Structures are given as C-alpha cells and as structure tokens.
Amino acid sequence: MKLGWLEAVVLTASVAGAKDLAYSPPYYPSPWSTGAGEWAEAHRRAVEFVSNLTLAEKVNLTTGAGWEQERCVGETGGIPRLGMWGMCMQDSPLGVRDADYNSGFPAGINVAATWDKRLAYQRGMAMGEEHRDKGVDVQLGPVAGPLGKNPDGGRVWEGFSPDPVLTGMMMAETIKGMQDAGVIACAKHYVGYEQEHFRQASEAQGYGYNITQSLSSNIDDKTMHELYLWPFVDSVRAGVGSIMCSYNQINNSYGCSNSYTMNKLLKSELGFQGFVMSDWGAHHSGVGDALAGLDMSMPGDVLLGSPYSYWGTNLTISVLNGTIPEWRVDDMAVRIMAAYYKVGRDRYRTPPNFSSWTRDVYGYEHFIVSEDYTKLNDRVNVQRDHADVIRKIGSDSIVLLKNCGGLPLTHQEPFVGILGEDAGSNPYGANGCTDRGCDNGTLAMGWGSGTANFPYLITPEQAIQNEVLTYSAGKTNVFSVTDNGALDQMADVASQSAVALVFVNADSGEGYIDVDGNEGDRKNMTLWKNGEQVIKTATENCNNTIVIMHTPSAVLIGDWYENPNITAILWAGLPGQESGRSLVDVLYGRVNPGGKTPFTWGKTRKAYGQAILTEPNNGVGAPQDDFTDGVFIDYRRFDKDDEEPIYEFGHGLSYTNFEFSDLEITTLNADKYTATTGKTMKAPVLGKVGQASDYLFPSGIKRVTQYLYPWLNSTNLKKSSGDPDYGMKTEDYVPDGAQNGSPQELLPASGPSGGNSGLFDELIQVRATIKNTGSVIGDEVPQLYVSLGGEDNPVRVLRAFDRVTIAPGQELEWTSTLTRRDLSNWDVSAQDWVVSNAQKKVYIGSSSRKLPLSADLPSVQ
Template sequence: MKLGWLEATVLTAATVANAKDLAYSPPYYPSPWATGEGEWAEAYRRAVDFVSNLTLAEKVNLTTGAGWEQEHCVGETGGIPRLGMWGMCMQDSPLGIRDSDYNSGFPAGVNVAATWDKRLAYQRGVAMGEEHRDKGVDVQLGPVAGPLGKYPDSGRVWEGFSPDPVLTGVMMAETIKGIQDAGVIACAKHFIGNEQEHFRQAGEAQGYGYNITESVSSNIDDKTMHELYLWPFVDSVRAGVGSVMCSYNQINNSYGCSNSYTLNKLLKGELGFQGFVMSDWGAHHSGVGDALAGMDMSMPGDVVLGSPYSFWGTNLTVSVLNSTIPEWRLDDMAVRIMAAYYKVGRDRVRTPPNFSSWTRDEYGFEHYIVSENYVKLNQRVNVQRDHANVIRKIGSDSTVLLKNNGGLPLTHQERLVAVLGEDAGSNAYGANGCSDRGCDNGTLAMGWGSGTANFPYLITPEQAIQNEVLNYGNGQTNVFAVTDNGALDQMASVASTASVALVFVNADSGEGYINVDGNMGDRKNMTLWKNGEEVIKTATANCNNTIVIMHTPGSVLVGDWYDNENITAIVWAGLPGQESGRSLVDVLYGRINPGGKTPFTWGKERKDYGAAILTVANNGNGAPQDDFTEGNLIDYRRFDKDDVEPIFEFGFGLSYTKFEFSDLKVKELSADKYSATTGKTKHAPVLGKAGKASDNLFPSGINRVRQYLYPWLNSTNLKDSAADPHYGMDAKDYIPDGATDGTPQELLPASGPSGGNAGLFEDLIQVTATITNTGSVAGDEVPQLYVSLGGEDDPVRVLRAFDRVTIGAGQEIQWTTTLTRRDLSNWDVASQNWVISSAQKKVYVGNSSRKLPLSADLPSVQ
C-alpha cells in the first residue's frame, strides 16, 4: 500500500508518549459504520441511495471544505453539480448567526441554563434554527458541552450551559431538537475535554510567546470521562444530533480529531452516533490517520487556514485509489453526512447562502480570499421574525436574584434613580464595533470569539431604565447615569442624593484567538473588570439602597462586598443578548417575578474550585499536560466533598415570593433486568467502486479558482497528484491494526443505537413532592432532585432531575419525576459497563444544591 498526504507524522490516533510516561489513549479500530437504526432509518436509506450513485470524487467533495474564505460561510464543502447540489454551509454560532446581518443576538447558553426551563431552551433552538435556515445555513455550529466547566474562569464556559452534566445534557438536547425541528443540522461541540483556551492550539500559543509544538493534552480517566464529560453528549445523541465537532485539544495525548478511542469507541461505538464528525477549524492533523480514527468532514478543508493544501480533497481521493483508506470508510463518511441532511429535511427547506461571512458590503468577491468573481454577496434578508420576544423572555427568566433585603422590586415611586457603571451604557464603538465582540466596552451582552453574532440592536440597561422611569413613573422621578468607571467623584455625588443606586459591573471572557486586556480567552482572575469593585465601594459609601447588577460569563469573587448592609439586592443577569435592558427592567420593576437559579457555584476564593487553569507549559516544548485529577468533583461537587461553604450555592436563586416543599413519595417502577449488549455488527457496506485514476482526473471546461480545494487528480500518477514528499512509505508500518477491517465487529457491552444500551434509559423509580407558594404573588420555582450514589469516592450528591413550574399565590402543585438506570449507576471500568452498586442510595428534593428539605432512602434496584 501507499500512504497519502503527510503521513510521516504518524497515524495511530493514539500519540505514543511512553518515553515520558505520559497519559496514553489506546487505539480502537475500525471506525464503526452507520447502521440507520431507530429514528435514523429513513434518512439512512435515502443517504445510501444517494451515495450509491456518486463517483469517488463526488463522495470526497462531500467530506472536504473548499478552503478558508473561498465560499460564503465560515466552512463550506464542495458540491455535486451533476445532481444540482451545492456545497453544504457550516456557520457559527451557538447563540445566533455569526458574521451576518438582519439576524438576532440571542442570550448565551449559560443564560438558558439559568432559566432551568426546557421549554425555553427548545424555543431558542427553534428560533436560531429558523434564522440559520433562512440565511441558507445547513449546519449551525452549536450547541456546546465542551467546555463543560472544569474551570470557572475558562474562556468559553458561557457558550455552553453549566458545569453540571445533567443540566447541560438536558439543555443540549432541547436546543438540538429545536434547531433540527427548524430544518437545520445541529452540531454538538467541542468533543471532548476542551476545558481551557490556553494551549488549545500550538500555533495560537506560540503567537502568545509560549514555546510549545503540540496542543494541550486533557488527561482524563475512563470513569470520569463517562460520568462527567461524556454525559451531555449522550443526551445529544439521544436527541438525534446530526453532527459532532471534534476539538483542538488532545485527549490523553491523542488529538481530538485523531483520537480513535473517543471517536470510534466512545462516540460511534458505545453511543451509536449515526451522524457525522467534523473537525474544528484547524483541528485536522492528518489525512489517512484522521479518516481511520473516525473523522468524517474536514473543516474548512485546508491544512492551515488560507493555505492551498488539504489533508483530504485530492489526497483523500489518492488514499482510496491506492487502498490506504478502504472505500467503505469513505462511503460511511458520505452516508453519515447525507443521513443528517435528510433527517432534518434539508432537501425540503434548502436555499443557497444569501450572505457573506467576510464582508458586510452588498457586492464583493465570491471567492474572497483570492479576490475572484465579483458578485452580489449580501442579499440582506431579514430573518429576525418575532424572536425578540423569546430573547426577552429568556433574559428575564434567566435573571438570578442572589440577595434581596427589600431592595427589589422597584416601585416607580423612587424620587431619584442613579444608574452607575460603564456596564449600564453603550459601547462607544457601536454594539458591533469590536470584531467578534473582542472588547469589553459598555454593557456586556455576550462574550467574545467565534461563539458570537452581530447585534441587530442592543437595548442597554441605561436606555431601558430611563424609558421605564419616563413612561411608567409618576412624572416626578429623576434618573441620572454615570457610565465612566473612572468618574468616582461624580458617581459619589449622584449616589449621595439617590433613592436607589443601580450599580452595573461585569467581567468578560471568550475564545483564545482574541486577547482582551491580557485575558487570552480565559480570565486572568475572577475579579470584576474595569474598576468594578471600586464602583461598588463608591456607591455603597454614599447610598444605603445600592443594588448591584452583574453581567458575567460565570462566577466572580464577591466576598469583599456581597454582605455590605448598604447593598439591598444583588442580581446576576449573565449574557442576555440584544434585549438586555428590557429583560432586566421586567425583573427590577416586578413585571416578572425572578425565577432563575445560578447554574454554577459562587465561591469565596478561587482555590475553593480546585485546580487552576494550566498557564505554564509543563512538558518542555511538547504538549502541556493537564491532568484531570479531581475526577468528577467539579463545581458544587467539589465544594460538597471538601465541605466548603459557598457564598451562593449551585441552583440557588431568590423570588419575590416564597415556596415550601413537602410530602415526598418514592415509588419503585417495574423495569426489565439490565443486560449487556452482545453480538456483532453487519459487514461494512461498500456502495461503489473507486475506479481508476483516469476516472478521477480534473474535468475539462471548469474554471479553476486559485487555492480552491478540489477532489480531482491532476495526473494518473498518484504520487504526482498527491504532491507528498512522504508518498511511497509502506502503509503496514503506519496503519493501525484492524483499521481497514470491514468485517463484522463485536458490539460493546454498554452500546446501543441512540446514546447507548437502551436499558440505561428505563425508568426505575418515581419521585413525587408537593410544592406550595406561601407568598402573596405568583412565581416560578425550580424543583431540583439530587441523588447520593453512596460510594466512598462518589460526590456527596449529584443533580438528576429538575423542572420549572409556575405556581399561583397560595397555591400548591404536585411535582413528579423519574430516575432512570443511568441516573443510579456508576461506570465500571473493568466491565466497561454501567453498574448500580450495592451502596445505599438516597434522594433529596429542594430548590438548590444545599437547600434540600426533603429526603428519602431509595429502594434497592438493578
């Protein structure tokens, strides 16, 4: 056999690092082929029919991006012109359409988690899906479960939901359902262990002055992987997600898009994922190696963004022709892509992209990077619909009231309202004045990086509060704002005469390619930004009715001021999107009774959370080693295990009314006995013949675009077509054992076609509790169910179920939920399966991780 492009770099998806005794990712081959089981059956059948009629080059074109800035979208595959199919468009972001116009700026994922409302998560998913669909996007690059939240100060935690895997998993699933019900493929990312921005890409780190040659390795043991980081991806697969994005980092010293253990074994083998795996932008590291390790689509196609070279494209064609990659593997890539396409109905609702990611000008170059083909790029299609309503609703319902000593709600009777702090006002450069929101000017409504969208407008708190006072006040209320955080004297003057001082402070974070004030994606610390503590100190020294409102991507350190007696209320508003000010005043003035709960823990000190972000290269110039030694003890689990008192615990949030919990009932349900999966797969389906090199030559009559990545050959001489100096090396020295084996394979014990063994998702126990609103106004409560698994090494308690319910004043409801086998199980490394231990299990119900008035022992179940 002959190897294709740049294979001298090593293929075994497990990077061998035993010389230094580093963590090791064992190989797992072959890459499982799609089966079309369950809800995928019809889409799979149609995909097989479609792919069976394609040429080798056409299959390759489905798998490879055309190159950075070559088409309209941030990533776009080649098309199949013979069948009237243009390339598939991949577009950021998890909170809206990046680099577009006339689109909405939705609240961040962390705000969705703070609502604890599955319905709102779904509605946001539908709205985002509709906007992407109407702009011509095929795949929305979201939602996010990586980072999960090992580090509270990690740069991109706000793109995801919560450091709790159950809360994240539920919100992931509902978001995916919404996006895909709107006719767009969702992409669950970043798979997996992508928990910090520092060192995520060697090249990016080198730009910051770090002398490393490989990306960081997240070293995760098998038990932690299953019980924590894999959990929300299970829920994503069960929700039918069409695509998964492999990450920049290494996992146990094997790159995320080269890691046969995580892609082949965990995702495709154990979870039965039927969709396709795409690379993150620049996370593709080898041609044959990544194909055999389970990657299905290269984004944006080039080896380095903007280069004319690709690991795939022509080189994938060469690798199939010289039998280095079996044709069944390419067939499986194409089938997975097309199955996702058909599953969400792209063939029914598809329109070509009507915008450009590279310019807001109406006209420009279609192939932007090489300035070719001047056309109309931006058709300026307005896709916003009435989505401002769901954005405003999520903003208000995600607002968390952390403290209230009579400061809220406001009454419209205040004589003078002071609005203090830069975070209340506008960005002097404009709402979209900083590329990818890469600054912290004015009020903060989303973080920075590729996970952003352009605002159509941004209602600031200053604007909304002033309008509220003018429109609904008694005509006698004064309102003044000081939004320069250095103007402390002026703030003191206004605060000293104010009936209420509304103080706005923030902290920001984002993706690692942007550095904001020395914060290279990850936050340098957990304090407030831009003199925020001094702004609070100034206000409280001059006004005994100070209310602090925070816009942050996660927890900040509030220990120096939260208990100040002049602070009558504290509000966390997160990153609420374009309706920020309106959402906030709905809560401040009592139109909406706050029901949000914090989706993370507020600790007294950074050290209370455990290990710090790795910011020092600790492996010479090789891959920095990030050892996940805390296992599954992150966030509230860490605080509980260490018996550390937080300031505000996970799941906490106040209301303008009060709730009581009573009458806990536990009932065992009948369920089948759990059995390990056994048997074998079918033979890998081969849907065509590769043909000869001469069948795949560059067609005549096509106007070649410079640097465009094509699937065709320039010569029948495969070595010349590959242009690879390493071509000719013997494949047997590099192809992992079993990687090209298409014969029936043994099924894994915990495996199943939709997230794993079906027995894991059977209901074993029903839990019921009564919740009473003992106050005088209607409000929303979030009943939360936690379980003690009982093992010595287990967390004290883990969240397993929740809901958001509306209860009238003086009314009561009965809340019922269930526990599945997965909810009560631990991962057993020896048997590679989920096992319910003999330890006594206990259930707790309440409204935060530390306010759990109801508890009961659970019956023994298997």
C-alpha cells in the first residue's frame, strides 16, 4: 500500500489547469457538524459517545471491513470495548438485496407515477421495517441520481422522475418513512450520475473502452442548483442520515473527492448534518477524500476484494503524522453516530441475521477468505403485510395513456387472449438471473444492485387467468401465447379474442451487467424482444387490442399508438411482486386508474435532447459529458423546442372525468429574505491523538486474512504505511485551508436544513376547485406549474401537486402554497437565490399541457 500513490489524487480537479476541460474549484476546510435544528439531541449524544473513543475506534467507524468480509454488502469495523458491532449497509432502494423472506417492492419510477406522497411514505416505512428486522443499519436508497437527464439511462427506474420537484417530494417522504422505521436512509447518487457508460474506468475497460478515468459530468452552477441539487435539498430537509457520493466525476473531480460538491454545496450551503459515504469502489484517495468531505469508506478496500485500504490503518497514520487534523476524524465519527441516534438505532438494533453471499444456513463468516464457519442465515421472514402496499402502489401507478372504450373489462368477454412473453414467468424462476440480469418473462424490476429477491412474482398471465376463471363461472375462454417468436399462434388466438391483451417491455439496469448488448443503458428506445411485431400481429387480427407496457421509462410508440384497433394503452412500469394482481385491479375496474406519467413520451429520441455519451471523447482520459441541456430536460426541453409529445409529462386518463375551476390567489405575510452572514464556531476536538505505540495491533485478537483494521503494525509510521514517498512535504498534497479548524465564513444561501431558512417561507397561497363530472369515484392529481418569467427559464416548471379522491358529482377545494424557493432563480454572481422582477404566472391542471386555470402572480420578494 503506497500512501504517496493514494495522495497523488488529492486535487479537487483531476485535470487542474487544463483550460479546455471543466474545472471544479477547491473549497476547504470540510465543515464540521453543529447539531442544528432537529439534529440537536442526536448530535449531543454523538459528541458524548465519540469523546470517549480512541482514534482507532473512530477510524473503525469510518472504514468498511472489506468486500465480503461481513454479512452485509458493506460493514464498518466495530467497537468491541463498548459492545458495538460494525454498522451494516445494505442495498437496495426497492427492498433488502441478497436476502430471503423479504418483499420485492415497486421501483421508484412507479412511486413517482402514483403522485401520492402518502404511498411514498408507506413504501419507505415498509422497506425500512424489512431492513431493520434483517439487522440493517443503513438502507442504500432512495435515489435522486440519476435524475433522468437521459430517458434511456440504465438506472432511471431506481429514482423517481426527471422533474426535480416530483423527485424531491418523493425522496423526502421515502426518507421519512425509512427513518421512522428505525433505519438510516442513504440518498444517492450525489451528484450528476446520469448514465452507466464510463461511470467507472475499470468497468469500461472490461467492455473494451480504452480510458483511464471515469466520466466527468460537466454541470454549470445554475443548472446544478436549479435541477440536480434540488432533490438533495429536499432529502436534507427530510433529515436524511447519509448521502452516497457517486462514481462519476463532476467537472473533472471525482464525486467522492470533490470538495466543491461535498464541502461547499452539501455541508456548508445545505447544512447537511449526516455523513457522506462512498459508493462501492468510488473512494479514490486517503488524505484527499477525507479533507474533501468523505466520512465513510465503503466497502473499505481500494479494489473490491483487495487487502488494501485508503483509510483504516492509513487514516490512523494520517492523523498521527498531522496530515489530517484530529477534528476532521472526530467530525466523521460524530456525523455517523448522530445519524445512528437520530433514527433510534440504539433502540431498534439487532445483529444482521442474513448473509449477502449465500442462501445456505451455514457458511463462512468471512466469506471472501473462507474463514470462521458459522450459522449465517436465520431466514427471518420480514414481509409482514407489505404485499398490500405493494399491490396498491402497483395499481395506483398504472398510467392509462389511451382509452377508446377498451377499458374497463366487464367479465363478460367470451374469449380473452393473453399475448407476449412479458405476460408470463421467467423459465429460470423469478430470481433465476443474478441481480435480475436478464429479460425473461414479465418485467417487474430492472437489473443491478438496485434490486431485491422476489418472495414470489404474480405474473399478469396468472392473475388474468385467475380473474377470468373466478368471475366467469367457467363460461369464458382464456388462452396465452408467451413466446414472442410464435407469431402464427398469436395471430390464431388474437383472431378468436373478444379482447387481446398484449404485453411488451424494455429493460435496463446497472452497468456491471450486460443484457443483450445493453451495457446498463439502453441501446435504443424501442421495445425489446420483437415487441412491435407482437403488437402488429395482434392488431391485424383483433380490433380490440389492449397494450400493456412494463418499461423503466419512455419507449418509442409512434408507429402504433394511433392504430384504431388498439383501444387502450397502459404503462405499468416496474411494479414488483404483485404485478399481475395490481394490473387486473385496473383492467377490471376495481381500481380506477389515477397514475400520471412521471416523464414525457416523445416521438423520437432526438426530441429529448442530448444523447447518452457512448464513445470516449477525450483520448484515454476522462470522457467529457457536457450537460449542455442545462435545466431543459424532459418536458422542459419539449416546451422549449415547441416539440409536440405523444403523451406529455403528467398525463394520465381515468374511468371518470374531472373539471377545474375557481382559481384564487392570496399573498401571504412573509419576512423579507436576508442573506446568511456570520461565522461558524471553531472545529471541536474531542480527543487526544496519542503516540503511535498506542495504536499497535492488539495482542489476543485473531487477525482475519485481508480484513481491514485501524491498527498499526509498527511504531515506524513509514514502515507501517509501506509508502516510499512517506516523507514528502505536506504542502505537496494538502490543499490550502484544508487543515484550518478556525471559525469559517457562512455562505449567503446557507442554513441549518437545506439552505437559508428564508427560502422555505410561504409567499403565496393558491386555491382551486376540482369536480368529478363522471359517474364513478376516481383519483385526480392537481398539478401546479409556475412560469418564472425570465428569458433563460423553462416555459413552466412543476412546483406542487397532490392526489385526491373525489366521488361522482363531488367538488373538492384544493389548496397549495408557493415558497420563496419555488419562485427564485439561482444567481451565480451573488451565489444566492433571487426572486427576479420578471412577471410570474401560475397554472393548474391535470398535466403539464392540460392547464385550464392560469393567472399572473403578484409581485413578491
């Protein structure tokens, strides 16, 4: 392990001085936590706890034990003296990954499609309960990166929506649910992680690309604040305990080495009080990343499965030799323990009762090195009644894109045809492909680390057959053809069908898995597995064809959506284990569809703007992804270009009809906005470093092969580090100001919870009336958009929404408010939010382009 090699990457910009490449300016020192607001008690307890720790014990809190060394996908060292075992980090944002007797929840994109903040909270609570009961301390989710700049990006389904407000609100409610259940939520991936191609140089090399550095997402300051940072603000305001920095670079500085994004934006401007952990393999230097704001290294090793760590022993050495100040390691530990106490881990905690590495009951505790045979899996069933919320999210997220009388079905159809592989079972079994890394059978989640094992998977074929046979008293014929190559057989069934239910899909996932040449990101936006031909076959033989799509985001449907023989189109997303049941609830009218598309359905890929970068464009260096679209992604791009979508953002039909009327606007009394001024307190130092002899490997402890420890092997620090450049001057690799623990100037936009508190003052109240003018009860989603009025602003942006249930003939008065943040733009020169003098306008309706109510807004500041 060479400390000199580790520290060579300390500069915040990996190509500092290269005039033609984006640059991330340095920002030091790393802000220390204060316990502001709702963090006060947790912070007090954390300070008390950390004040009693040795340096080695603090280091153990910050450093993972190594890949596959413990039961969880990541686990820190423990503090045996105090009876504290290591903290368990476990995927995923839709359930407990690599476990058993757990639930397979709908993907984040489905939660967004419900537009129901209550369901987001309930899902978060249910997932938190399952992680808690499995012994997990930190659930690695929810996801706001990718946000969705690229509709064909591999992991867009793990998140919520390309709109920052919809994503931010769903992030916040999910986090509250998780943490109310007693686990720490981890908002990820921070920030600008929008594609799988080139996210890690080593992964790209495995695919044959000749690059030496990971992709750089080049984002300007205004776009960062008004788009990509927005949902992380909501996460911080929701009290999130941890945030995961990303694989990619931001303006040519790695996400977990970037002092600007971590120190300035997250910890100083947003006042984040929790801890920043690295993505697995995203840690790039020892001293550098520590000073840039990283608080926890996951899973601890330099390369997964290697015996070396940037931290562990090397972090202990860096404090002993004065390179990293004691207060910085104290702050890492305080942030970790504050999150621990804030969610009540001291009350709820139980040791992990599963292993991520085997389903066998017995196996090796230290799996990667085959040491210490023991019982690993207690097979604790944590599912509870979570199938109920899964089924409801599944049905409430279905978007009825088109309906020309095809739905709802009546149970009177004499012959029901079910066509398409996507209706049926994976012949390998629901969990037959590791991390869901295939597209066999019906699609209920994408692939990668953002998945979980299914306890079962109700397919559409199973659910529809059961529905028909249960309610038709044996008088209805129902037949399936689930081989997408069996077009003749499909034609035969379709020609006999009173209704042909056609199932098609497209898949995507994380970059370490390649499915049919799709290296995480989708190669194109067409349907998979001959889907278009399946639709064509059905429509040529049945004039009542209903198309159901399971996809991670939009697909191109322009060739067939207007076909008059297609009487209905539904998007069902990635609905989890209750897929089939959720669907039949809508098909047969037990649930009136109320989902709204959380993204835009365009006519071409080009209409969405900038394409995914799929070829290196910077020699062997970091591929450069310039975010030239700025804030104009998804519907904002379509509006800017006056591009007509097939189905606009927020669109979704119902079995009833709604009418909007009576818009009222009221100015509220709010204090004048004042930029933050003053200084922080000085950095608190909570212990004494001591001598190297205090941190020698203890006698009496069995040393596990390749396990990452905080202790030294020698009192000679150079020898213990194994670094031939150990004697290099500190100023050669420590940025100016990085060790400065004196009081620091506060930023104008900074505040204790998401930024300057004045940003969240409510300035305007908006009220409207919604009436159900149809004959059945249904849900409507009132959507409030604002035009900010400036020349460089989008035509309009979403700012508020709700989901309401209204009976036939009933009127409901819906009220919402606009905050100063909602009406502001980021002023790059002032480094603060400003309400411009431009005339602003409010719109209310049922989608981004169906907005029957509008009015100018009064001037506010």
